[in-house]
Amino acid sequence: MLHAPQSPLLPAARAMAPLAAEHSAAAEERRRLHPAVAEALIAAGFPRHFAPDLPDRSPGTFTGLVEAVAALGEGCASAAWVASVTASAGRLTAHLPEQGRAAVWEKGEGTxxxxxxxxxxxxxxxxxxxxxxxxxxxxxxxxxxxxxxxxxxxxxxxxxxxxxxxxxxxxxxxxxxxxxxxxxxxxxxxxxxxxxxxxxxxxxxPLAAILRGRPAAADAPCHRMPLKAGNGLTLTAPLLGAARGALGRWRELTGAKLAAPGGAISDGPGPVPYEQAFSRAEGELDAVELLLGRAAGVVDRGGVTSVETARNARDCALAAERLATVVDGLLRTAGTRAQSEAEALQRHWRDVNCGAGHSGLQWAPAASTYARLAGAVGR
Incomplete structure (x- = not known):
């Protein structure tokens, strides 16, 4: 857990996750969220989480967003992705001039x-x-x-x-x-x-103002930060949730295999005990959660440095790679049934691999930028 009990998003995300999972097949077929899920997402507060200038509320934290998005992603990665990126887009409106912000948020919290x-x-x-x-x-x-x-x-x-x-x-x-x-x-x-x-x-x-992250009329840490310090978090959190969902479904699918003599599943050239496969996958997810938790804590604290910005981008790219590796292994070891078009595990696998391919989560540029700023290589 990322420990953000103050955020109302987490219980709301957990409450709507079953609804999102129920409509996930329809969302795939329609190639957009079911209207009931979209309405629940708005009611939960994701699009307004970072909004500036709303009465009687303060902008939220990245820690709260990451935890809630991951919880929602266990049911449906697409719903979690939309929840996360609309929260991120709402945050960017803090950089608009006052009249512009007022125009965007004129209709209030349902925006x-x-x-x-x-x-x-x-x-x-x-x-x-x-x-x-x-x-x-x-x-x-x-x-x-x-x-x-x-x-x-x-x-x-x-x-x-x-x-x-x-x-x-x-x-x-x-x-x-x-x-x-x-x-x-x-x-x-x-x-x-x-x-x-x-x-x-x-x-x-100007886009440069958004990249720098120093709006004149906003003081919240979530607004006064370089774009790249938090952008990877909004992209990786849905993938963490989807990978958790994949592991949960894998456990259900492999239950029958455990009843067989030896209690083993096949992975590559030889048998691998269930305990080892499960522990490795869960351990990888725990490690990703720790990486994202540190990155979220950095931006929530405020005063993010250029090295911390680059490290956050590096960690999110690394996390995306690890999550894709985890779900690859889960799909391979769950048997043919897991690859059915109607099976949730293969949907989680497709979603994680698709999300990990986002341009904002590519390892090579993130690693090179961090190495240069950290002084590990010559300029």
Whole structure:
């Protein structure tokens, strides 16, 4: 456990996990969350967890988010992924000017924000704002988001730049384009803006400001931190939950095998006792939890250094690798039944491997950046 008893997200996540699991097959088929799950996710408080400026509440912590997302992920990784990334997108709105923040959160705690920070569009200056156009792929949860943050290339003072624009749902089109092997229920479709969309200045912020993480009007540690210090946490927490779910289902599937003489399961060239396979898998998950717990504690404390930012990114990439290895082993040793299309174990396996392939969880760049900043290699 990551020990965040103060967070109301954890009991809410545990309460909705069975509902998410119940609708996981439908979410895969529809390639978006079931409406009942989306409503429960909003009611639980995930999209508003880090929201700035909401009355009578303070922004939450990364420790609380990671623990709750992992608990939800045991039932459905897609629901956990959407819960996590919409919380992350809501956090980014703290960087908008005051009028922009007020516009996004005008409807209060039921607001859902999605985000696409790859600069897949372009924006040009017009009186009072920016004319934005382009296509942004892989926007998780966009089907039920009221606002989407979209990054676009600009030219300012004769130099290239990238800005992020807050765009309401009515101003963009969603193209059904999410056909993947895992995380099918996330509804990570494509957003399209045409040339008629003008975003006012108060709903725009330079991407560099978000990357630095020092908004002028926000004091909470979750807002005043470099993007890369916490971004990996929001991507890895759903995978931890899915791997836990895989281990639980593996135990159920291998129960019959244990009744056989010797109580062993097959793994590679020779028999491996159940106890060893189980202990190794659970130990790996415990180690990942410790890594994520430390990373979450760093950002919750505040004052994150560049080395700590790089270490957090390294640890999240390492965690994703370890989780993928764990579920690979569980699927191989659970027997043919585990590979049935209707079997939860193979769904968890697909989800973890799909999520671990995210660009924000790649080992090579994270490891190289950390090694350079830690002084382990020459510059």
């Amino acid at each position: 859902v924000v999605a985000a696409g920070l790859m600069p897949s569009g372009t924006a040009r200056r017009v009186p009072g704002g920016w004319r934005v156009r382009g296509e942004w792929a892989y926007i998780s949860g966009v089907d039920f988001a009221g606002w989407t943050l979209l990054a676009a290339r600009t030219e300012e003072a004769g130099r290239p730049n990238v800005r992020v624009f807050a765009v309401p749902r009515a101003d963009h089109t969603v193209v059904d384009a999410w056909f993947v092997i895992g995380m099918r229920g996330t509804g990570s479709h494509t957003v399209v803006l045409d040339e008629d969309v003008v975003v006012p200045d108060e709903r725009s912020v």
